[in-house]
């Protein structure tokens with residue numbers, strides 16, 4: 001784990017002095033009011049926006065940042081693999097530190113714990129520990145395409161065995177107290193998009209409170225396009241809410257996904273990293289909040305966001321080299337959408353100070369970019 005004691009230095013001072021920018025930029029008070037009403041569940045008839053789990057990127061610092069920006073109903077933490085005996089509560093608290101704070105980010109956004117594995121009993125025991133550690137909902141990962149994960153009987157591998165999906169959901173459901181939701185996150189299949197129907201049916205029969213469906217098979221990886229239509233078919237056939245996920249990068253994508261699926265519930269992944277203000281605009285589009293255009297953020301707004309991430313990560317004890325790694329991982333994914341023309345100018349930086357100075361210069365060269373992109 002990449003942790004260290006607090007670090008001094010001019011970068012830190014710069015980051016701290018600018019930490020209030022984000023509050024001005026994204027109107028923290030307005031978000032706080034909205035967040036107070038957030039609950040960790042998906043309900044028929046109530047639109048919702050979920051921040052996708054993205055291992056290595058949406059850690060607690062990123063979840064804190066994006067919840068300050070606003071728009072989301074809740075977020076899902078990256079998967080915790082349950083391969084041997086159930087981990088102790090301390091493992092959950094390290095993996096999802098928000099559990100020690102009522103299961104919410106510092107800005108109040110609820111956080112759902114996600115488990116990954118192939119053994120129903122171990123997962124059930126893991127889920128029970130998660131609840132004791134403070135989790136208020138558990139999600140089960142049936143979509144991870146990583147080779148090592150799949151080789152060890154986890155993630156998307158389970159999509160080949162509908163009966164095992166049903167058994168896992170049923171075992172976890174039985175281990176988690178009734179008021180707390182248990183959900184399942186599926187891809188369309190391993191290599192066959194039709195598999196979603198039987199897998200969804202088994203997950204619902206096992207007691208899943210809702211399904212999140214990433215609109216691609218494991219073999220389709222993360223390559224566009226996403227195939228949203230089957231999500232709509234599952235939504236119409238199954239009696240539980242369905243969260244549509246995959247390739248939502250803009251409001252236009254959201255509208256097309258809504259038209260194709262009939263869903264009111266959406267999960268945003270890379271699109272929220274490429275445009276951290278997308279969720280606010282999407283929440284407005286779904287009638288969840290007042291205000292919010294579809295802004296494209298300039299270097300100045302990005303500088304504000306990055307400085308805020310530095311402040312949050314520093315307060316959590318991460319050293320500069322680790323923070324630089326996280327920032328670049330984030331920007332690399334964000335740049336996948338081609339929206340960061342300035343990324344090339346900073347991607348070679350390996351030290352936090354020079355990276356922040358370069359960002360500041362880029363932002364200064366772009367005075368027309370207001371610091372209030374969502375006004």
Ligand SMILES: Cc1cc2nc3c(=O)[nH]c(=O)nc-3n(C[C@H](O)[C@H](O)[C@H](O)COP(=O)(O)O)c2cc1C
Pocket residue numbers: 052053054055056057077078079114141143144185214222245246247248267268269270271
């Ligand atoms: C870097 C990265 C890490 C991911 N980690 C997880 C994870 O821990 N658990 C999970 O269920 N999905 C994970 N996913 C999948 C996303 O949650 C989401 O389903 C996928 O990115 C499709 O949504 P998008 O097109 O909006 O990005 C990950 C995706 C990426 C790109």
